[in-house]
Amino acid sequence: MGYIRPSSRLEAIPPYLFSELDARRDQVSKMGMDIIDLGVGDPDLPAPKAVAEAAAKAVLDPASHSYPPYEGTSDLKKAIARYYKERFNVILDPDAEVLVLGGSKEGIAHLATALVDHDDVVLVPDPAYPVYEVWAKFCGGRVVHMPLLEKNGFFPDLSLLDKETCSKAKLLWLCYPNNPTTATASAADFKEALDFASRHNLVAANDNAYAEIQFKHSPTSILSLPDAKENAIEFGSFSKTFDMCGFRLGWAVGNHEVLDALKAVKKNTDSGVFTAVQEAGRIALEEHMDFANSLRVTYKERRDAIITEIAQAGLDFRIPDATFFIWIRVPAGMSSSEFSLRLLEETGVVVTPGNGFGPYGEGFFRISLTRDKKRLAEAGRKIRGFVRKITN
Numbered sequence: 333m334g335y336i337r338p339s340s341r342l343e344a345i346p347p348y349l350f351s352e353l354d355a356r357r358d359q360v361s362k363m364g365m366d367i368i369d370l371g372v373g374d375p376d377l378p379a380p381k382a383v384a385e386a387a388a389k390a391v392l393d394p395a396s397h398s399y400p401p402y403e404g405t406s407d408l409k410k411a412i413a414r415y416y417k418e419r420f421n422v423i424l425d426p427d428a429e430v431l432v433l434g435g436s437k438e439g440i441a442h443l444a445t446a447l448v449d450h451d452d453v454v455l456v457p458d459p460a461y462p463v464y465e466v467w468a469k470f471c472g473g474r475v476v477h478m479p480l481l482e483k484n485g486f487f488p489d490l491s492l493l494d495k496e497t498c499s500k501a502k503l504l505w506l507c508y509p510n511n512p513t514t515a516t517a518s519a520a521d522f523k524e525a526l527d528f529a530s531r532h533n534l535v536a537a538n539d540n541a542y543a544e545i546q547f548k549h550s551p552t553s554i555l556s557l558p559d560a561k562e563n564a565i566e567f568g569s570f571s572k573t574f575d576m577c578g579f580r581l582g583w584a585v586g587n588h589e590v591l592d593a594l595k596a597v598k599k600n601t602d603s604g605v606f607t608a609v610q611e612a613g614r615i616a617l618e619e620h621m622d623f624a625n626s627l628r629v630t631y632k633e634r635r636d637a638i639i640t641e642i643a644q645a646g647l648d649f650r651i652p653d654a655t656f657f658i659w660i661r662v663p664a665g666m667s668s669s670e671f672s673l674r675l676l677e678e679t680g681v682v683v684t685p686g687n688g689f690g691p692y693g694e695g696f697f698r699i700s701l702t703r704d705k706k707r708l709a710e711a712g713r714k715i716r717g718f719v720r721k722i723t724n
C-alpha cells in the first residue's frame with residue numbers, strides 16, 4: 333500500500349515528542365526496573381458504581397437501541413442546565429443552549445469545523461491541550477500562540493496581540509482550571525477575555541474539564557459573568573468529574589448560534605451519543621455530585637503526599653489549587669526532554685516533558701496525580717534523590 337499518501341492536512345499534527353521517552357520506558361521496564369508512571373492524564377479510579385449500574389440497566393432497555401436524538405436526550409440536557417443553575421447560578425435553556433457531546437474532545441475538535449475558515453486566526457494558549465491547535469490547522473486556520481507565563485498567573489496577555497491578528501481572529505481558546513499549568517482564572521480574568529471577545533467580535537471558548545477538581549476555590553464558569561452568553565461557550569466533561577473517561581460523554585453550553593453551528597457539524601458526523609451512556613451521565617449529575625467531593629479529597633491527599641518530597645528537592649513549582657497535575661520547573665541547565673529521559677532511566681519515574689504542550693512549556697515538566705498516595709510519595713522520594721544528584 334506504499335502508494336497511498338495520507339492527506340496533507342495530517343501534516344498539521346505536531347511530531348509526537350514522546351516516542352523516545354515511550355520506547356525508553358518500555359526498555360527500562362523490561363530490564364526489571366519498577367516504573368511509576370505519572371505521565372498519563374487518565375484517572376486511575378473507577379466511575380461511581382451506581383452510575384455504571386444505571387448504564388448497564390439502560391443498555392438492556394430496547395428504548396436505548398434506536399438512534400439517539402442528535403443534540404442529546406431531553407433528560408440529560410435538563411440535568412446539565414440544572415447543574416449550571418445550582419453550581420454557577422447560570423440559567424441555560426436546555427434546548428437552545430445545551431449540546432451533548434461524545435466526550436468534550438469531540439466538540440472541541442468540531443468547533444473549529446463549525447467556525448474556522450481558511451486564514452481565520454485562532455488564538456491558542458501555549459502550553460495547551462493539543463486539540464485546539466490541530467483542529468484549527470485542519471480547517472486551514474492560522475494559529476497564533478498566546479504564551480502562558482507564570483508572572484501573569486498563566487493567563488494570556490491579550491493586550492500583546494496586534495491589530496491585524498485581532499481583526500482576523502475568530503476563536504479564542506481558554507482552559508481554566510488549566511491543563512497543564514494547573515492555574516485557575518479569576519472573574520476579572522474571564523471578564524477581560526469576554527471584553528476582548530466582544531470588542532473583536534469573536535468566540536471565547538473555555539474548556540472547563542477540570543471544573544470540579546478544585547481544592548481552594550469553588551468551581552467557576554465563564555458563563556457566570558454578565559452577558560457571557562453573547563460571545564462565549566464552555567465545554568464540560570464527565571471524564572474527570574466522575575472518572576467516566578471511557579464513557580465518552582461531555583457537553584457544550586452557552587451562545588446558541590455557536591451551538592447551532594456545532595450541532596450542524598455533528599449532525600453530519602455522528603448520530604448522537606448512546607442513550608444508555610447519556611442516562612448514566614444524567615444519574616451522575618443528579619445523584620452523585622458528592623463523588624466529586626471524594627475526588628477532591630483524594631487528589632488533595634495525593635498532592636500533599638508528593639509535594640513535601642519535591643519541595644525538599646528544591647524544585648520550583650506552585651502548589652496547585654486545581655486539576656490533578658503539578659507543573660514544575662526543570663532544574664537550571666537542563667531541557668524538559670533531557671530531564672524527563674534521565675529521570676526515567678535513573679529512577680523509573682515517568683513524567684511528561686512540558687515542551688509536549690507547546691514551546692512555552694519548555695523548561696517545565698508535568699506530574700499527574702493519577703496514582704495512589706503511597707506510590708506518589710515513593711515517586712517523590714525518587715525525584716528528590718535524582719534532583720539532589722544532578723544539582724550537586
Ligand SMILES: *Cc1c(COP(=O)(O)O)cnc(C)c1O
Nearest residue numbers: 435436437461511541569571582
Ligand atoms: C481530559 C481533558 C479533556 C476531556 O476530554 P473528554 O473528551 O471529555 O474525555 C478536555 N480538555 C482537557 C484540557 C483535558 O485535560
